[in-house]
Amino acid sequence: PITGQPDFAHLVIDYVPGSTIVESKSLKLFLGSFRNHGAFHEDCTVGIGQRLFDEMQPEWLRIGGYWYPRGGIPIDVFWQSGEPPAGVWVPAQEVPGYRGRG
Numbered sequence: 774p775i776t777g778q779p780d781f782a783h784l785v786i787d788y789v790p791g792s793t794i795v796e797s798k799s800l801k802l803f804l805g806s807f808r809n810h811g812a813f814h815e816d817c818t819v820g821i822g823q824r825l826f827d828e829m830q831p832e833w834l835r836i837g838g839y840w841y842p843r844g845g846i847p848i849d850v851f852w853q854s855g856e857p858p859a860g861v862w863v864p865a866q867e868v869p870g871y872r873g874r875g
Contacts, residue, residue, distance in 0.1 A: 777811075780814065780840060780841065780843065782817075782838045782841065783838075783868055784818075784821070784836060784838055785836070785837040785839070785868060786800075786822075786825065786834070786835070786836050787834070787836075787863060787864070787866075788831040788832075788834040788835070789831055789832040789833040789834075789858055789861055790832070791829070791830045791831050791832055792830075795825075795829050803825075807821070814838060814840045814848045814850055815848070817838065818850035818852060819852045821838075822852040822853070822854075823852070831854075832858055833854055833857050833858055833861070834854045835852070835854070835857075835863070836851070836852050836853070837849065837850070837851050837868065838850040849868075
């Protein structure tokens with residue numbers, strides 16, 4: 774958080790793997806490394822998506838960052854590597870609308 778105050782988000786990551794898949798513990802540790810990272814919501818969400826795409830080398834990746842409200846304003850940030858491959862079912866992210874996001 775740029776302001777020094779804690780920020781929390783609900784992240785939804787969808788991807789079509791290349792030759793490998795990501796280990797859940799590695800993903801957890803990677804996301805945990807942002808615990809004290811100072812950046813804007815948009816930079817964090819897009820940066821996480823781009824870094825995952827670069828490191829995992831999937832066919833396709835999408836991330837949605839649903840940030841908890843700050844000053845009554847929720848921020849939703851989306852990034853994807855391009856159009857999903859043909860024939861791939863892409864579910865709705867289905868994160869509840871603003872109501873405290875709890």
